[in-house]
Amino acid sequence: MAEYKAPLRDMQFVLNEVLHMDAHYQQLPGCEEATPDMVSAILEEGAKFAERVLSPLNQVGDQEGCQYQDGEVKTPTGFKEAYAAFVEGGWPSLAHDPEWGGQGLPESLGIVINEMVGTANWAWSMYPGLSHGAMNTLDAHGTEEQKQTYLTKLVSGEWTGTMCLTEPHCGTDLGMLRTKAEPQADGSYKITGTKIFISAGEHDLTDNIVHIVLARLPDAPAGTKGISLFIVPKFLPNAAGGVGERNALKCGSIEHKMGIHGNSTCVMNFDGATGFLIGPANKGLNCMFTFMNTARIGTALQGLAHAEWGFQNSLVYAKDRLQMRALSGVKNPDGAADPIIVHPAVRNMLLTQKAFAEGGRALIYFAAQQVDRSALSESAEEKQEAEDLLSLLTPIAKAFLTEVGFESANHGLQVFGGHGYIAEWGMEQNVRDCRISMLYEGTSQIQALDLLGRKILMSQGELLKRFTKMIHKFCQAHEGSAAMEPYTKTLAGLNKEWGELTLKVGMKAMQNREEVGAAAMDYLMYSGYITLAWLWARQAEVAHNALAAGTSEEAFYKAKLATARFYYDRLLPRTKMHADVMLSGADNLLALDSEHFIF
């Protein structure tokens, strides 16, 4: 019943009108092919695939789930055919290096396509999605031979990849991992250990699966500085590069989860499996950090995805469902009641979803622009600047967007009243599928520590200063504009307060390191609200100019202005609470002895 329609108008709005992606592509070496026409054509094809192939499989995937038997995993009906069509359409290779079979289009364009694919069917999207991590690892740290053997197969989509990090006793704390890698005479390694929560660890979509496994060499130092990366394929490649001997690894079981039932979450047992070292020994975590930002942007996308999906479907319902009359009088005299979209409380839920979905889109695309710049710019300075900005934005995007994405998914369900709780409408699946996003790729709390501890305080506030300067300049540029004042006045004030709060928290942290942990989550949410406020002000500016210049799309731009106003009036006041709480100190959390923590 529920379905997805790619919001192409809004995607184009953010890409072209807000972020000027056309100019951005033209000035990046190797991206010249990404002309506006080309981008439009790709988006339209992507939309068709997402709407027609993936969206109809979303509910099927949830209801059937994956079936495990004797180490094999059967994906839900239609998943395999959809994957074949995805490969046939050339989608896996879109944003990869032509040297390994890619089409060489910019990474940001890949992210936009991922948005459509993921919103239509998040569980399905994780099969190609997880390959991404494996491809990035190989691309950055693999030898020529490794790239030739594995990367080309991943780029074509013929094989998929995984990242095998978590073990039963360690997720966040990878320093504790135990999987062993024993060197063999032929230069390979025997990998032994158990990995859990391996998304797409086993499935029936492709002939082979390439696992990137974190393990310890015999002489490795303890902790995070003794972790190395290994390529461990399900089938060892034969001489012709095809599928050869079965490797000594097996999926032991799959998890029964709250949601994303269509994706297999596997326990993977490595039993002396043959592996190949990738990158330098004991530097595995460092190697992974180089593209952690991209992976986290991929998960941040999930917040946007479920907000958008919930918004679309609850909006349709709110216009259709008749219940009660408007408090100010009958709006639909021909009906037995008014459509529920007339009620302010329903509109509040719809606008919250819209504000977070469209604001989130702007944030993701802006971050994607930095991904392009950090990868491709010819200026070392611009590269560094983009990388710094991205490293600041990544934890904000990941944690903030998934938190508000979950809130949005719940509003979508709530609009349906009791029907929202019933499976057939799809709204409760959207909530269940969304819930994982605040957990994997680092929980929200870990992102918050990364933001405040690592990105802000360890740079002595430098990364933040550069970002607040951008916001400051934006506000300055609009000084005296009556149209922009409702935004810039508030934004300038908050931007200033952001710096002051950072200073205060930083001073406290110098006295007591625990203050970082005590303030981090509120600091992160506060940062998220301001970041989105800046992006909503930018959207309002474009909309205002379009309306002032005259346009045939009045409805679209007016809705933008109404949503910007809603965001400033009804969502941004949350910063007050976060500011208060982050300054309340660590003592109200830590004074109580653990032993007194009882029920």
Place this chain on the structure above:
Amino acid sequence: MAEYKAPLRDMQFVLNEVLHMDAHYQQLPGCEEATPDMVSAILEEGAKFAERVLSPLNQVGDQEGCQYQDGEVKTPTGFKEAYAAFVEGGWPSLAHDPEWGGQGLPESLGIVINEMVGTANWAWSMYPGLSHGAMNTLDAHGTEEQKQTYLTKLVSGEWTGTMCLTEPHCGTDLGMLRTKAEPQADGSYKITGTKIFISAGEHDLTDNIVHIVLARLPDAPAGTKGISLFIVPKFLPNAAGGVGERNALKCGSIEHKMGIHGNSTCVMNFDGATGFLIGPANKGLNCMFTFMNTARIGTALQGLAHAEWGFQNSLVYAKDRLQMRALSGVKNPDGAADPIIVHPAVRNMLLTQKAFAEGGRALIYFAAQQVDRSALSESAEEKQEAEDLLSLLTPIAKAFLTEVGFESANHGLQVFGGHGYIAEWGMEQNVRDCRISMLYEGTSQIQALDLLGRKILMSQGELLKRFTKMIHKFCQAHEGSAAMEPYTKTLAGLNKEWGELTLKVGMKAMQNREEVGAAAMDYLMYSGYITLAWLWARQAEVAHNALAAGTSEEAFYKAKLATARFYYDRLLPRTKMHADVMLSGADNLLALDSEHFIF
């Protein structure tokens, strides 16, 4: 893996030390038997039943769910036996009139028992829980004969009951309902129509099910003033009062839902079923309103239940799970890492759950006290006063506690990291089961309209004034107390602001009725935070006095003080945001034309 332990110490704390329930019972006519010893004994027996019989069936119920076949519903393994034991133990009759076989104990004690039963296994608890509505209807509006025939069977637990309100096209808006009741020559009625979302509408726990059905007489006026109530039993009673002829009604299907899988949510088809009018014709909704408050307190309990359950289980996990070191240095030198309870972000989630669970308990029990007083007091004035207070507190308790209960359940899941998403730990079930509570018995948004529109503004602020006066007196009584100042200073300020905000919103509403709907949800949450702040201050007072007097339970009372402080420092600042938003006006919600609402 997850389990429930009745928090008897805290329950006794709220009952005896905060609310002085012993004195309350002794001064209520008919409750003299509820001595402290008797209450203790009942709580202990209730705890055993909840912990040993119901808690172990909670996960089974979720995994097996109910099975539908040909109009029959099979409940999960063990549910039937547990129900038989419940009846055997005399639990259904606890708080009912001895005239119909009840034990005549106060309703508030029944609510405390419901807390344990419901927290251990919410899905199971809904079978006896739904009987409550049917019993209340019969008790208040049934004839002697109807009571003799049906009420006695419900009180003994031999039969269960339901409330059949919702139809496919109307839930909130009952005025639209279509089920017909045609008078027959013998004084009975033929009931025809389809009801949906009927909890416990069909099951295998008892021989008979008594449905209370809302339907329209042929000459009924349109809208809510044309609804009558009918008793429609699954089996018509025979001459001996036992199960006789099968009535013409049938469960058509059961819903596939997000949670509470162990409870059957039924489509009920009435096909000329024999029914008996209860209460006056066309006054069905009025009849129901008389006990709506009690039913809503029953649902408010669900917020507390899932917060408590999440807190207990995530606390155990947080003390056990080793991951990372504390930022201020190693706390657990013998372990590979520190238990995650050392991390401020984890404590923040634990304390949030504790503050809402224990604060919620105080609110529910306080409301339960008013239920007793409004039912049993011999003073008409006290009766009215209690009823008024209850009618103010009901929408707050129902909406606020279920909203923060859902937040709490999600914190419980989050503490487990990725494991929280996996079914076996039970944390995701807690979230799924909890989600319904914000929807049924009137959504949060409907409760908010009831509070602001009906209870506050329609009484010209009178109900609120009486409540804020109680809070004002409390603050006054502690003037000059250094121990209480951290609470009373903030509380007094907010209490004053509450009145001012009400006045401002009321003034706006006089200009534009839509302002009520636009402000209501934030007004309700604001009211909830203050109400709980008052109850936390009262708990802090008791804890402070106990510690000052010397106690062997230092840990318990210190934890109370720490939680009160946490509530004031880290949860209460949310009032600021709600105050801002509720004054932001209706225009930011309503200015956008429905047709411009697009994606």
